[in-house]
Amino acid sequence: MGALLIAPTVLIFVVVIAYPLVYAIYLSFFSIYTPTLSGPWVGLENYRVMLKSGEFWGGLGTTIVWTVGTLTLQIVFGVAMALLLNLNFYFRALARSLVLFPYFVSTVVAVLVWRWMFNDVYGILNRALVVSGLSDMPLDWLGSMPNAMISIILVGAWKYFPFVVIAVLARLQTIPDELYEAARIDGAGPFSRFLDVTLPQLADVLVVIVLLRTIWDFKEFDLIYLLTGGGPVSATETLPLLVYQQAFGMNAMGRASTYAIGIMLVLLIFMILYLNRTRRERGTAA
Amino acid sequence: MKRSSPWKRLLVSLLVWSIVLVVIFPLIWMILTSIKPQTELFRIPPSFWPGEITFEHYATLFKETPFPQYLRNSVIISASTTILVIVVAVAGAYSLTRFAYPGRDRLAILVLFTYLLPSVVLVLPLYLTMVKAGIANTLSSLVIAYTTFALPYALWLLRSFMASMPEELEWAALVDGASRTGAFIDVVLPQTLPGIISTALFTFILAWNEYFYALILVNSDEARPVTTGVITMLVSSFNIEWSLLMAAAVAMSLPLIIIFVFLQGYLVKGFATTGTKG
Numbered sequence: 406m407g408a409l410l411i412a413p414t415v416l417i418f419v420v421v422i423a424y425p426l427v428y429a430i431y432l433s434f435f436s437i438y439t440p441t442l443s444g445p446w447v448g449l450e451n452y453r454v455m456l457k458s459g460e461f462w463g464g465l466g467t468t469i470v471w472t473v474g475t476l477t478l479q480i481v482f483g484v485a486m487a488l489l490l491n492l493n494f495y496f497r498a499l500a501r502s503l504v505l506f507p508y509f510v511s512t513v514v515a516v517l518v519w520r521w522m523f524n525d526v527y528g529i530l531n532r533a534l535v536v537s538g539l540s541d542m543p544l545d546w547l548g549s550m551p552n553a554m555i556s557i558i559l560v561g562a563w564k565y566f567p568f569v570v571i572a573v574l575a576r577l578q579t580i581p582d583e584l585y586e587a588a589r590i591d592g593a594g595p596f597s598r599f600l601d602v603t604l605p606q607l608a609d610v611l612v613v614i615v616l617l618r619t620i621w622d623f624k625e626f627d628l629i630y631l632l633t634g635g636g637p638v639s640a641t642e643t644l645p646l647l648v649y650q651q652a653f654g655m656n657a658m659g660r661a662s663t664y665a666i667g668i669m670l671v672l673l674i675f676m677i678l679y680l681n682r683t684r685r686e687r688g689t690a691a
Numbered sequence: 692m693k694r695s696s697p698w699k700r701l702l703v704s705l706l707v708w709s710i711v712l713v714v715i716f717p718l719i720w721m722i723l724t725s726i727k728p729q730t731e732l733f734r735i736p737p738s739f740w741p742g743e744i745t746f747e748h749y750a751t752l753f754k755e756t757p758f759p760q761y762l763r764n765s766v767i768i769s770a771s772t773t774i775l776v777i778v779v780a781v782a783g784a785y786s787l788t789r790f791a792y793p794g795r796d797r798l799a800i801l802v803l804f805t806y807l808l809p810s811v812v813l814v815l816p817l818y819l820t821m822v823k824a825g826i827a828n829t830l831s832s833l834v835i836a837y838t839t840f841a842l843p844y845a846l847w848l849l850r851s852f853m854a855s856m857p858e859e860l861e862w863a864a865l866v867d868g869a870s871r872t873g874a875f876i877d878v879v880l881p882q883t884l885p886g887i888i889s890t891a892l893f894t895f896i897l898a899w900n901e902y903f904y905a906l907i908l909v910n911s912d913e914a915r916p917v918t919t920g921v922i923t924m925l926v927s928s929f930n931i932e933w934s935l936l937m938a939a940a941v942a943m944s945l946p947l948i949i950i951f952v953f954l955q956g957y958l959v960k961g962f963a964t965t966g967t968k969g
Contacts, residue, residue: 406871407790411798414783414846421817421839422805428816442819486710494704500711502955506718509947511900513918514940517925518717521724521933529720532737563714617807624809627902631922645811652815653907665812676807680800 432662439656451663460647461664465671468643471558471629472622478562479618480611483569488603490570491577501574508567512627519560520632523547550640553633557641561628565621569614576610577603616679620672644668725749725937732933748938757912758939761920765943768830768916769898772837776845777891784849785879789858799850806843813839814907821908830914836904841894848893852886853879889957892950899946917943 433451437444455461490501507515522528523546531543546556580603588598626645629635635642635650642650644664652661712719724732725748727741752758787799817836821827826835860882864874880887902918909915915923921939925931 407786407792407795410782410786410790413779414786414842415798417779417838417842418801418805421835422808422813422843425813425816425820425839426808428820429812432816432819442822486714489707489710492703492707493700494707495700496704496708500707502951503711503715506715506951509896509951510718510944511902511918511947513900513902513921514721514944515717517921517936517940518721521937522717522720524933527732527737527933529737563717620807620809624811626811631902645809648811648815649907658815658819662815665809665815668809669812672807672809676804679807680803683803684800 429662429665432659433666435659437658437662439652439658442658444659447659451660454660455663455667461644461667463639464642464644464647464664467639467641468623468645470554471561471625471641471643472619474554474558475561475565476615476618476622478558479566479569480615482562483566483614484573484607484611486566487570487573487577488599490574504570505567507564512564513631515560515564516628516631519556520547523556547633548637550637553637553641557629557632560632561622561625564628565618568618572610572614573607576607580606613679613682616675616682620675620679623672623675624668721937721940724934725941727934729932729934748932748934749942751935752938752942756924756935756939757915757920758917758924758942760912761915761917762943764830764914764920765899765916765918768833768837769895771830771834772841772898773891773895775834776838776841776894777887780842780845780849780890781883781887783846784853785875787846787850788853789861802843802846802850806840806847810840810903814904817904818907828909828911828914832908833901833905833914833916836908837898837901841897844897845890845894848890849883849886852883852890856882885957888954892954892957896947896950 434446434448435444436447436450486504490497490504494500522530525531525543525545528543528546530546534540535543545552547553584602584606585598588602593601624645625643626649629641629643630646630649633641635646645668648661648664648668651664652658655661723739723741726744726746727738728743728745728747731738731742787795787802814836817839818827821832821835826832856879861874861878864878865871869877899916900918901916902922905916905919909919912920912923917939921936921943924939925936
């Protein structure tokens with residue numbers, strides 16, 4: 406009975422996940438021309454190119470800058486926002502759900518709004534800059550460097566920090582009040598209460614958040630592709646965009662597949678760390 | 692912290708709410724832009740609140756663009772994905788939490804692994820297979836592709852829900868002579884229904900918001916969902932009409948807003964499960 410119930414799941418996993426995964430590895434040994442979807446076996450040539458050409462390593466560097474930048478902001482904003490939302494104030498429930506909106510809204514929606522706000526002449530950001538006198542020239546938010554990288558990092562932080570808020574807020578509510586009382590009796594001020602009570606209690610959930618978000622930010626495609634398309638030139642071309650570009654811009658599907666496997670190998674480190682952690686928690690809980 | 696004075700509470704409220712407003716400002720701006728006449732966008736100085744409220748952009752969107760078609764496609768794709776995934780995942784999660792067989796725990800970890808797998812690895816082989824099988828550019832190609840992330844996700848969530856359910860009631864039903872199927876329908880299903888509903892909502896949102904697979908697998912308006920559809924409207928227009936695009940952005944977020952307003956409790960429940968237990 407148990408086997409019967411899991412059978413559809415296993416069947417779907419084999420067809421849409423396991424088979425494509427094996428197929429992706431198989432593809433990486435071919436030179437495939439995208440329009441015809443065929444081409445010769447080239448052995449390890451794609452891997453040699455990946456390791457030798459600057460393209461992959463450059464893309465990896467860009468991906469790391471993006472991931473570290475946006476993740477840091479997500480954590481800082483997320484923890485700060487969670488602490489604020491944990492305070493006692495009016496219409497707290499409403500504020501808590503409004504803050505989640507950027508996370509649940511489609512990336513396409515987020516990008517459309519931000520591109521409108523980034524608009525060179527009519528965008529509200531440039532208008533505010535010029536009117537307030539902070540700058541006498543409109544800024545080119547997405548078309549020049551380092552602006553483009555900063556812009557995608559900021560929009561990424563805005564889009565994904567609510568994930569941190571929810572996870573941290575849930576954990577904050579389980580910290581026993583006695584811990585704060587004890588610290589207060591010991592004469593600890595608000596700041597040292599945060600450092601000595603809150604932060605250690607949050608450590609576990611923060612590790613999980615960092616692992617998950619590293620994986621998700623690293624493989625982010627939609628947000629960057631739709632904001633800058635990888636430009637200017639290739640300054641914001643992270644690895645997932647590079648795969649797309651190889652497959653459908655350069656028509657080199659075999660090489661694209663090799664790059665995709667490169668991404669997976671990098672992410673495997675974080676996936677294994679996360680899986681181990683989950684398994685260990687399960688072990689101690691049982 | 693619970694005994695703060697009203698003045699302190701008011702002060703904190705002002706501070707937190709001004710930050711919340713900054714956070715959701717882009718979404719407010721999206722709505723405001725969508726109900727302003729086009730001319731107001733380009734006026735100097737610009738208007739913040741619309742001087743005149745108009746719904747002409749929504750009318751244009753639904754009458755003169757392929758947007759309704761995209762919306763229809765998205766509804767079909769997301770609903771089909773959700774139904775398929777929930778049926779399979781409820782059975783699968785029940786099996787993973789209530790039956791013992793060799794390899795069960797390894798299977799559970801595998802589910803989590805596939806959930807974290809980057810779609811950029813799977814998309815090329817899926818594209819190739821679907822083009823060769825002649826099903827690329829169809830609604831079903833996207834339903835198939837979406838199960839690659841939606842099924843592991845739903846399974847993991849439902850597994851957490853079912854694992855937290857006490858088994859005693861179920862045993863009681865079995866002792867009373869109910870069949871396994873009977874116990875499942877009478878005891879397990881009603882108990883897990885809130886979990887199933889919130890998983891279904893999340894799955895629907897995931898499918899509704901998906902862009903990457905749709906970009907690669909579909910390039911005709913007949914099968915295009917709203918996400919790639921609206922971007923097509925942006926890219927193909929000679930003169931970008933921002934108010935029209937903002938109207939489209941609001942319209943495509945509507946299912947989300949409805950879910951938020953009416954079914955918020957389910958979402959929070961689901962998020963507490965994923966957010967903390969992972």
